Amino acid sequence: MNVRSEDLTARARIRDAAVARFGRDGFRAPVRAIAEDAGVSAALVIHHFGSKDALRAECDQHVLTVIREQKSNAIAHASPAETIGMLATVQEYAPLFAYLVRSLLDGGALAGHFVDGLVDDASAYLQAGEEAGTVRPSADPAGRARQVVATQVGLLVMAQLDAAAGHGVAPTESPAEAIVQLYERSMLAGLELYTYGLLTDSRYLDAYQHFRQDKEKP
Amino acid sequence: MNVRSEDLTARARIRDAAVARFGRDGFRAPVRAIAEDAGVSAALVIHHFGSKDALRAECDQHVLTVIREQKSNAIAHASPAETIGMLATVQEYAPLFAYLVRSLLDGGALAGHFVDGLVDDASAYLQAGEEAGTVRPSADPAGRARQVVATQVGLLVMAQLDAAAGHGVAPTESPAEAIVQLYERSMLAGLELYTYGLLTDSRYLDAYQHFRQDKEKP
DNA sequence: GCCACGGCTGAACGCACGTTTAGTGTTATG
DNA sequence: CATAACACTAAACGTGCGTTCAGCCGTGGC
Numbered sequence: 001m002n003v004r005s006e007d008l009t010a011r012a013r014i015r016d017a018a019v020a021r022f023g024r025d026g027f028r029a030p031v032r033a034i035a036e037d038a039g040v041s042a043a044l045v046i047h048h049f050g051s052k053d054a055l056r057a058e059c060d061q062h063v064l065t066v067i068r069e070q071k072s073n074a075i076a077h078a079s080p081a082e083t084i085g086m087l088a089t090v091q092e093y094a095p096l097f098a099y100l101v102r103s104l105l106d107g108g109a110l111a112g113h114f115v116d117g118l119v120d121d122a123s124a125y126l127q128a129g130e131e132a133g134t135v136r137p138s139a140d141p142a143g144r145a146r147q148v149v150a151t152q153v154g155l156l157v158m159a160q161l162d163a164a165a166g167h168g169v170a171p172t173e174s175p176a177e178a179i180v181q182l183y184e185r186s187m188l189a190g191l192e193l194y195t196y197g198l199l200t201d202s203r204y205l206d207a208y209q210h211f212r213q214d215k216e217k218p
Numbered sequence: 219m220n221v222r223s224e225d226l227t228a229r230a231r232i233r234d235a236a237v238a239r240f241g242r243d244g245f246r247a248p249v250r251a252i253a254e255d256a257g258v259s260a261a262l263v264i265h266h267f268g269s270k271d272a273l274r275a276e277c278d279q280h281v282l283t284v285i286r287e288q289k290s291n292a293i294a295h296a297s298p299a300e301t302i303g304m305l306a307t308v309q310e311y312a313p314l315f316a317y318l319v320r321s322l323l324d325g326g327a328l329a330g331h332f333v334d335g336l337v338d339d340a341s342a343y344l345q346a347g348e349e350a351g352t353v354r355p356s357a358d359p360a361g362r363a364r365q366v367v368a369t370q371v372g373l374l375v376m377a378q379l380d381a382a383a384g385h386g387v388a389p390t391e392s393p394a395e396a397i398v399q400l401y402e403r404s405m406l407a408g409l410e411l412y413t414y415g416l417l418t419d420s421r422y423l424d425a426y427q428h429f430r431q432d433k434e435k436p
Numbered sequence: 437g438c439c440a441c442g443g444c445t446g447a448a449c450g451c452a453c454g455t456t457t458a459g460t461g462t463t464a465t466g
Numbered sequence: 467c468a469t470a471a472c473a474c475t476a477a478a479c480g481t482g483c484g485t486t487c488a489g490c491c492g493t494g495g496c
Contacts, residue, residue, distance in 0.1 A: 010473075030453060041475050046455060048473090104375060105323040112379050126416075136418055143407030146376070147369065148416070150404065154372030157322065158364070161333055164325040186368065188430070189361030191423040197415035198366075199347075200354055205409040212406070228443075248483060259445050264485060266443090 011048050014038045019059050023098030027056065027106055060103065060110040063096050071121075090180060097179050101156045118149045151190070155182055229266050232256045237277050241316030245274065245324055278321065278328040281314050289339075308398060315397055319374045336367045369408070373400055 008016070017037035021029045031052050035042040049055040070093060090097070104111045122145040129135030138144045156179065163178035199205075226234070235255035239247045249270050253260040267273040288311060308315070322329045340363040347353030356362045374397065381396035417423075 031455090032453075040473095042453090043455085043457095043476080044474055047475095052454065104379070105325070107323070107379055115376060115379060129417075134418055134421070135416060136414055138407060138410060140407045140410065143404050144411060144416075146373075146400075146404050147407045147411055150372030150376055151365065151369045152372065153375055154368030154370065155364075157371055157375055158333060158368055161322070161325055161330050164330070182364075186361050186364050187426060189356060189358045189365045191426050192356060192358070193362060193365055194411075194416040195420050195423045196354055198344075198353060198362075198412035200352055202413050203352070205413045208405060208409050249485090250483075258443095260484085261446080261486085262444055270484065 010038070010040055010044065014040060014045055014048060014055070015058060015062060018055055019063060019099045020095050022056070022059060022102055023095050023100075026102050027108075031055075056108075059099065060108070063099050063103075064110065064114065066093070066096055067100070090183070094177070094179055097156070098160075101160045101179075104153065104156065105160070115149065115153065118152065119145050122148050155186055158182060228256070228258055228262065232258060232263055232266060232273070233276060233280060236273055237281060237317045238313050240274070240277060240320055241313050244320055245326075249273075274326075277317065278326070281317050281321075282328065282332065284311070284314055285318065308401070312395070312397060315374070316378075319378050319397075322371065322374065323378065333367065333371065336370065337363050340366050373404060376400060 014034065018034045021034045021037055025033075031045050032042045034055075035045050038045075045055060046052075049058060100110075100114065103114070119142075123141060126135050126138075126141060126145055126148070130137055130141075159179040159182040162182060232252065236252045239252045239255055243251075249263050250260045252273075253263050256263075263273060264270075267276060318328075318332065321332070337360075341359060344353050344356075344359060344363055344366070348355055348359075377397040377400040380400060
């Protein structure tokens, strides 16, 4: 992504163009458009990858790999302040994220695995945090991990929505921008929520627990 | 939805079939399939609605209307226990939700408005809760509302994913079932999170607030 | 009885798009 | 120099699908 396009092989240029196009327009983007972006013919795309689906599979692989790398970088610096600081670098990888969101929305194979991976990671982090004393214990750790991941996923999707119909602050912002923006606009509230909670007492929680008990033994 | 299909006009039957199909297979579902579901010809679908897009617009309208009605029912009974109990009725409207999720995923016009509506509603509820003393005050009420809605959206999307690639508990569950299931599996953790928070202290929150300050005046 | 009309249909049209084909340089190999 | 191998292309093919066309019922009005 930080290499000039002329330096890349046609194959790589096509792959990058595909990631960008798919991320921006979704997977219905015509092969011909990707080809044009990469400065090649549509036939060459097929020649190199065999089919559009195969091209997409390779994009999946590529995106997953890069993001994994980036994530393992992130866990290296694990102090609160630095983890937060990492967000600034998100901007550079925004096209990858856009692609990822498309994949999520499309419900493709990548999406399922990726979300499962996120949930597993979240589980592990939360468990570690619990042991380190920074995270509260939970009656349902797996559910909590899903909950946390769901918020991430939801923010990504909402960012995509904002980008599609430009009813955000900036009219025709790029999907990439939208992701960064929405994160910035929700980060404070999110941390606040995770720090202090939302409710002042446990009435709702108690009510639900009673509801569950009644349901199991009526 | 609770009327037998023979009793409906062809127009309504087509609309219902379209909602169901679109919800299950996405908006790429062929008009011919919808027509077959409704027991009519493809040409009749166009005859009644003018185009596939117009049909979809009418589905949007229909779904939005029904869900709005249902939601205003829900706010009538506002005690914690009853609000929780309402969830049981979700099952009946699952096809509508499936359609809604598709719309979200597709990034259509409905999606944006719907999410905006959710955020507005959440804002209002949270504000009311705040005044009633059941909800904690926030430094960023709008951001918090988005955060809460993002979690809902994320859960819906994840449910859809689980339904698509049947790697859930039940192998080939319907999308509708998947939504209910995932909600059940995350409700306890969600309430716990909203009641007690996630973190044991405010280190992350403090770090972020410092980060923001540094960014504004470097 | 006849006519107009709206619900309804099967067949055909046309477009968008993935893929195939047949071929043209261009480069490495003997 | 001949030949094979490879990157690459323009044009054609085939298919899926939205939409249009031309016409068939069944019903209500005269």
